[in-house]
Structure formats: structure tokens, C-alpha cells
Amino acid sequence: MRQWPKPAEGSWTEHYPDLGTGAISFEDSVSPEFFELEREAIFKRAWLNVGRVEQLRRTGSYFTKEIDAARTSIIVVRDRDGGVNAFHNVCRHRGNKLVWTDDPRAESAGVCRQFTCKYHGWRYGLDGELEFVQQPGEFFDLDAKDSGLVRVHCGVWNGFIFVNLAEEPPQTLREFLGPMVTALDDYPFDRMTEWYEFTADNRSNWKLFADAFQEYYHVPGLHPQQIPNAVRTGKGFECAHFQLDGPHRMVSTGGARRWTLPPEFMYPIERITRSGLVGPWESPELGDMPTGLNPGRVEPWGIDNFQIFPNIEILVYRGWYLLYRYWPTSYNTHRFEGMLCYQPARTVRERVEHEVSSVVFKEFALQDAGMLTGTQTALEQAYRSAGITRFPVNDQEILVRHFHHAVADWVDRYRTEVGVR
Template sequence: MGRFPKPAEGSWTEHYPELGTGPVSFRDSTSPEFYELEREAVFKRAWLNVGRVEEVPRVGSYFTKEIDAAKVSVIVVKGRDEQIRAFYNVCRHRGNKLVWNDFPNEETSGTCRQFTCKYHGWRYDLEGALTFVQQPDEFFGLDNARYGLKPVHCDVWNGFIFINFDPEPRQSLREFLGPMITGLDGYPFEKLTERYDFVAHNNSNWKIFADAFQEYYHVPSLHPQQVPSAVRQPNAAFECAHFQIDGPHRLVSTSGTRRWKMPPEFMYPIERVTRSGLVGPWRTPETPLPAGLNPGNIESWGISNFQIFPNLEILIYGGWYLLYRYWPTSHNTHKFEAYTAFHPARTARERIEHEVAAVVLKEFALQDAGMLGGTQAALETGVVDDFPLNDQEILVRHLHKVVVDWVEEYQSERVPAEV
């Protein structure tokens, strides 16, 4: 699936015959047994984005990440050599969770010179080496060099920190991302440091929420404020301009009507006053755009949504971007993390513009989230198991196929070879 075809008019899915065009099953989103396989096959083998370099700005800066799908806690820290590393959040003495504040299951962050276990006082430096043991003579030939923190594979692409739990990852991070994603090299992510974060806990499988942002077929029904019928061409379908697949990753690009070109009655009053909202501030700083941002060469390009397998999406709107992460917590629940990132505001007005955009975008995202519980409950009845997908839902089809493929590959590797 590494080719970038330019499809014939009106067709996307048929250019990927391995995807098929028939109805699909969503049993991969309702089965507890499948989820357990998915945890091992996907979330313990793929590269996972856990943060950005701005979250560890100086030597000793750290944060922890609780990853339910892998049943682990991770420490990400910048060492004295300015390198960013990741470690399992486990003291090597008796297995106590090493870094936490008031509640051991909650994530935390800060700056320190070393990590000290609350239980028996063992200490580790920023590079993970064991540096101090209480009453070392009480142990039996303890070799400190053997008991440093257990590392997790960690790498950085364009400021995004990724980890991989596989003892021997099959690909480097850059190989895993592939040319479609690395085509974003040169986009100034490092300059977009004013962030507005939010988290939501959802009663649905993680893939069901990801599906909502892989197609815009639902927009006229679920988000009529986004593209009101009154401003669409008569009888015109609401379609995306470009879909693309590269390995396990996906891309959808759209053009569409700019918010400020709509009649005032179709905008929130706060949008009219602040000149900001669903598509971000109406004025954004000039930003150099790499060729990979608009691979479909859409003349009236508006948004490109890069969906990095398994659970990361980066939606780029030119001068700013929106990020989503979907973290499974069970077969039918997940934690949704999101943030908007802008150039640092230069005036109070720009700060207001950014805050309004963040709030309006959150509202639209939560409109999607509000559908999920009903979707999950209906799927779990098992009454229907063949769902037709249209050509605009090619990426929904692709995500579920890739997850199943990874699970089947994992299972095949664990079947003893026939003698």
C-alpha cells in the first residue's frame, strides 16, 4: 500500500484492490478477545507518539505517560547530554512505581536532578543509571551497573517524541513513518508552541472515534454549522478532494468554503466579533508549506489530516495545527487527547483569537464524540455485522484492515512451525 495513485474521477477505493469494496465488519471494535491481541500486536510493536520536545525543554525535564494498552507507565526525560530518553517507570529494587506525585496512576511532570524511589530510596540519574542504594552491604554482591532503569526505544521526528515497546523494532522511526509522513519535513512545528490541550474519556473503541475524522461524509448531517446547505452548491455532494495511503498511514485533504466567506447568520457571534473560530484565526502568520502538505495539489487547499498509525492524527491548517491521540483503555473505552498549536500570540487580540479557535474546535470534536456511545452500544448488540462503506470512507476501510492485518501477522508468528 505504498503507492500514491492519482485516481480516476469519482473513484478512490478501487485503486486499492486489496481493500475490497464489499461490506465490512466492526467486530475488531467490539471483541474483548481481539482487543487483547491488538494490545500485543499493535500497541506493543508500533511507534507511539507520547509528546513533543517542548515538554522536556531543559536538562532534567521529564514527564510520565500511562499507556493502558501496553499496561505500562513510562518516564520521558532529557539527560545531561541533551538527549531525550524513555524508561519504564519501575524501580529495579522491588518494582515500585518510581515517579509519581499524590496518586500513582496519574501522569505527572517536572524537573529534577535524579529520580528517587519513595519506597526504599534507590536513586537513578537522568540517563537511567543506578547511582545510590541504601545499605548496599546488606545485599549479596549487588552490581549497580546491572540495575539501571529499563529503557524503552525512543526517537524524535520533527519534535514529536515516539517510543516503541518492541525489544527489537522492525523499523526505525523514520522508516516506519514513510515518505508520505516525512513529506512534512520542513513544516515549522517547532514555532507553534502556544498550546490549548483537552482530554476526554469516551465509551467507545478507539478506532470508532478515529473513523469520525477519516471521512467528511458525515459533516452535512452532524455538523450543519460547518458547511450549511444554504452555502453549498445545489445538490452537490460534500466530498474531500484527496485521499492517500502509504503503508499503515492515511491522509485526507479538503478544500471547502472558508468560514469568513459565509453569510454572518451561519457563524457564531463570537466568530464574527473575534474573526476566529472553526478554521482558526482568520489571519495567520505566513508559514512556509512543504510540498508534502498538499500532495493532491488542491487549488483551494484548506486542511490536510495526516493519520499516523496507530493512534495519532495531525491536522494542519497552514499556519497552525491540531493534534489528536486515541489511547485504548479497554475494548470499548479510550482516552482522547487533543490540542491546538499556534504561533505565540503577539497581542492580546491574537491570544483571544487562539482561545476562541480552540474552544470552537473542541465543540465540533465533541459533537463527534457525542455519537460514539450510541455507535458502540449498537455495534455490541451484534445484530448487524456487514456495513457498506462508500468511496469517501476509504480510510475507514483501510484502518480496520491494517489493524486486523497486524493482529493476524502477530498470531502467525506465534504458531509453531509444522514439522
Template sequence: MKFGTPVPDMGSGPIPAESVTSPAYFEREREQIFKQAWLQVGRVEEIPNPGDYFTRELHVFKSNIVVVRGKDGAVRAFHNMCTHRGMALATESCGNTRGFTCEFHGWGFGLDGSLQAVPAIESFPDFDKSKLGLKALACDTWNGFIFVHWNPQPAQTLAEFMGQLAKDMDGFPFDKCQHIAHYTARVKANWKLCIDAFQEAYHATYLHRHAIPGAGDLELALPTSVRFYGPHRSVSCWLKTDIQPTPAEAIAYKHGHFGFVKADEGDSRGLNPSGDESWWFDINVFFPNFFCDLGRGWYFTYNFWPVSENDTIWNMNIYQVQADTAGDRLAQEFTRIVLRDTVYEDMSTMEYSQKAFDSGVITEQTIGDTEIAMRHQYWVADEWVNGRRP
């Protein structure tokens, strides 16, 4: 394992369980992490036309938000609540509208959030419509990904927050990939426990030894390289080339099943920043809760949305290059099923871990070098919670 950046001093001891069990600690995370960071909520393809919108229930904000494309083409985000008496404006998960009208009293808002119509406006003394527009969140995009920030005027721009990791990923053909699958789950576990299984390969050598060909090789437990970018991190994984695929697997691999290709095949822009010789894909983690894993011709994303200290909503979206042939389509379907089965195995572990820590019997996590990305996640979270942003 090599490091492509300096390694921060994160310590080497066990990780206390308090950070995954304490309601008080979670409330500090809500205020000091999630209300201070840019959070990924969607992609621009979801709202291609003026008036297109989608809503997101963000429990960590205790708020529902609406993201909408304006008449000017700009993407904006608002708290989905009327500024009169708090009624939800968009009650569907997505749609197209000329504006938002409250079903309670008929107040009307433009796509830019401005208050435009108030029935019986004369009954409100000293009324100023300009002060009662929708409550905005900061909103910006990167490579088609839509991000929001609780603060309408955050201290950091999105580009500043994403930093060098985003620059290393620039050039990847996100716009050439099509969405092939979406999975979601409600997990009775802390959001950081849910993240843990997705940023280390140590568990794959046993848990995924059947779902992923070659995963049982212990040599693959260590990353090929690791990089740290302030609160963010990137981990590259080995490619095992001597597997013996089944006939169905062989067809899928031939047509581009998620990354089982030769090292010199496909577009390499935005990939393998450390130039690893044996390379499969990069696990890119934007703090606090957005993964964007990249391979040649495919990528997938995870979001981990906290509800409470032991309750998380997990989302996964899978993308691959456009399928032009029947073989390409078969490879896409194979990818969808293999990843579904793999993450199902991951999900099977999380609630058991949460119960163990909640019991008080297990009071800490012992972290090895193969799990260095986990250590970074807990270290960064604790730094932010305690006002020491690295």
C-alpha cells in the first residue's frame, strides 16, 4: 500500500463506540458536520427542463427540500415549506411546474423562490413580499452532481470544499454514462457504521468471497494506494486478472462488466491518480456522506443520510456507458445484479454491529492498516464535532 499524499496524524488506537451510540454526539454532528458541509442530493439529468423539480427528505436537517430548474436554466434549492404557515409546497417527489402554490391558503411562489401572489394581501398590514420568499439553501453543481448547503451563503464555495479530490476526478465522462439502477435501504445503524463497509476491502476477502470473483484472495485486502484531501479521501483497489469466470461472467466481462477489463483498456481520464500498475477502481469519499466510485466506463454513488444516532437511509445509484449492443446490455444487467448481491451482504452486517455497541459490551472498534480510510472518517468527524476542522 502506498500513499499519494501526506498522511495526517490520526492516531493508532481503538475508536470509541460513543460516536456511533450517543444521541448527544449525533446532535453535535447534525450542527457541526451536516450543517457545515456541502451535501450531494441529485444529478442535473433529473431536472433537464425549466420547471422540473424533485424533493428530498433530509432528516438530518429536519427538513424537506425542493430542487428546481428555473426559467433561466439555473438550479436552485429551497426548504419545501410555505413562508406563511409552513405548509409543504411540492407534495410529489418530482414533477414539472410553472411555480409553487400553497394548497393551504394559495400563496404563490416563482421558480426563483420569490413570493408572487397572496390572496387578500390587503389584510396583512405593512406587508413586504420581498421578505417572504422561499427559504433558500446554497446550491451548486460539479460534473452534473447537485449539491446543497444549509447556509445560503456558506464560507466555502463548492469548488473550495471539494478541493483537489474533485480536480483529480475531472475529465471522467460522467455525461456519457447512463443510469442503470437505484437501490435504497433503511438501516438501523449509525451513518458512520454504514459507511465503514464501503471504504475497505478487508471484509471482502470473506464476506464477498462468493459474490465477487477473486475477492477471497487476502492479498487484495490492502488498497493499492490511498490519498487524503483534508476531510475527503480516495482509495484505489487491486485488479485480479487470473480469475476463472463462469460462461455468463465471461460474456459480461467481455462487454465491460464493472471494471473487469485490462489495465490499458478504456478512457482513463479522472482515474487511478497514483498510477497504480494493478488497478481496478477508485473509492472516492467526499465528507461527510457521498461516495463516487470510478472505474473504466462505469461509476456508482452512495449517500448515507442520518436519521438518528442509530438510523440511516442509504442510497446507491449505478451508471455505465451507453449500451449499444445486446452484449453491452447483458453486461449492464450483470453489473446491476452482482452489485445488488454484494451490497446486500454488506447490509447484513451493520445492524448486528450497532446492537453490539448499543449493548455496551463492545466499547470500541479496533482498526487495522487495511481500514485506514475508516480511521480517517472517524477522525475527521470528531475533529469537526469538536470545532477542529482539518
């Protein structure tokens, strides 16, 4: 991990010469062939966050996750010893999807003692072992010990549940996350259990929405009410700190607190409830924070946005956090998941503050999402009609540059390994 203060004259990008400063290619966002490589090189090999331990509060609690990019479905369950297991969601008898309700393509959750296939009644324990077969004498040399659910590598960091679909991951979860992310080890994510969740099917490549949230160069143009002149420099709005570590990235913002701005730069509901885009104006104290938070020691500090490769972002505010996930469904579509996580409200007023904050967040997220179909459409047209793939990226967009560079690195390594051109 390298950490650099930005010099008075110079740039963030110059500290990472491997990234270069030229235009970058967005062919990775418009090519169906490249997306097929991403499936194999990234989504079947990287550690993927699929949930939180709070979703598995008791023995037998489970949820399923559809990972279209890897063409698979998994079950995540808490076993009788308190551990968290993950399995491919398929019965070992005739391949029926094991856990589903009305629609086998929809995700589900619940509590059970066993998993029972609704087709022929085979049953599996919470540890994945095959426990019951209808009429076992009708089978030829059936080995029950070798017929349990197929296990998926599973790990937990700070309450975040990750899975890895590789036969043998080259790194442990902690090694994969690296020192920049694991420096958040002591952050009290487990205290923020009041959740507001959003999902949206977006008509753009998964990387384009991630790009929208890892640069703030767009803020004055797309969200002018968020960044008034009072907090702009002569060059516009600039972030206070950038940092790279392996395939992961982070950015810190600073500037005036939202509630110190003139009333005309706030929605009326924000002034009334004293809550908005940056959350409640007054949040319960969290105590000492880990050294990994605000690593640039920005003052006044606003937000830390940690982008964990490939498709999760954790945005830490004062007293609460946001979680984003981007799940590809094709080369030019993806499902976006957003989750706002607060400490449980102690009063009606605090509950209203949380709900107002989540609604204001959705408004700004829709502004970002509203650009993406236009971006995707134009990139595809430029690529197919004029062969244009490369576009300039500025210093405030260093994380965009790094992200596409990391994706290319993973795909290139895969190509070399399997001999694909």
C-alpha cells in the first residue's frame, strides 16, 4: 500500500506511473466477448461479497444468491456450530435447483433444519451432507458421503460474507482484501443494523455505474445543488485524498458540512428533519475509529469510499455507512444493489431522520443512474460505427483509470493462463 500527500503542484496519477496518463479504453464495457472473459477471469476467481452475517441470525438461517456473471446460484447458511457455509444451489440427484420458492430465478431466504429437494425429496444437512434418500435400495452403488452439496469457499470479514467460486482460491480472503481494506477491522459495522435496501436493473455495463461513484468530477454538473460555490475551488470540486492498494481503491472527500450550507442548497425536508444526503446531522457517537478510516487525515472529513474489487463499494459517513454492489447480467446490463445502514433508531425522530436520508440518497442515485443508459448507448455507437474506444480521463478520475486497468490485468492473466488470445 502506498499513501501520498498531493503536492501543491502535481497530480495523484503521477504517483502511479504504471497507470499512465493517456486516454483509456472503454471497449471493456461494450464488448460481449470481453464480458465472457470477465465471467471466467474475475467472477469465477475473485472473492465476492454476497451478504452480511446479520442475515443469518440463528441456526438454519439461510439466503440464496443468484450470481448471473458466474452462471450459478448459491446457498449461504449458518450451521449448527455457528459457522457460515456456502454451497452451489443444486440437488445432487438430478440437478434440480434445491432452494427456491415460486420462481427458481428469484432469490429467497428463511430458516430450516434441512434442505429438501421438492422434486424427489432428497435432504441435506446445514453442513451440506446428504442425510436422506427416497428408496435408497433402487440406486446402484450410491455413495452418500460423496453426494453432498458442492461446497463454495466462504469467508467472513467484519461481518461481510464473501464467497469464491474458484476450485482453489490463490489467496485467502484477508490476503485478497489487503492492508488498506483490513485497516477497517475495528470499524463497528455490526452496530448498524437498521437497513434500507434498494435494487435496480440498469441498462449499462456494470463498470460504468461503479465509475459514477468513484469520481466526484461529475458532481458540479450532475448534482449542482449538492456542491454549491461555497465548497468549490476555482477548478471545481476536488476530492481530498486518493489511495490504491492492489485492485482496490479508496477516495476521501472533505469540505463544508451539508448542514452549514445556506438553506437554498437544501431540500425543505432536510432543514425540517435535520437529515439528508450525508445522513442525520447528529449521529450517535461511535468511539475511537480504526486507523484505516480517513487515511489521508482530511479535515474537515466527509466520506470515505472504499471500492473493493471487483463489484462492492463501502461508503463510510459519520455514524453510518452505504453499501453498493454491481452484479453483471450481460455485457450491457447489470443489477445495482444499494443498502443504507444505520445504528437502530432510539426515537421516532431518529427513525424519520433515517428514512429521509434514504429517500434523499435515492434521489441522487437516480440522477447518477439516469446518465448510464445514455453513456452505454453512445459508447456502443462510437465503438461500432466509428471505432472510437478511447477517451480522456483526468486526475480526479484516477480511480476510474485504475479500475479499468485492474480489470484488464485480471483478464490478461486469465488469457495467458488458459492460452486465450
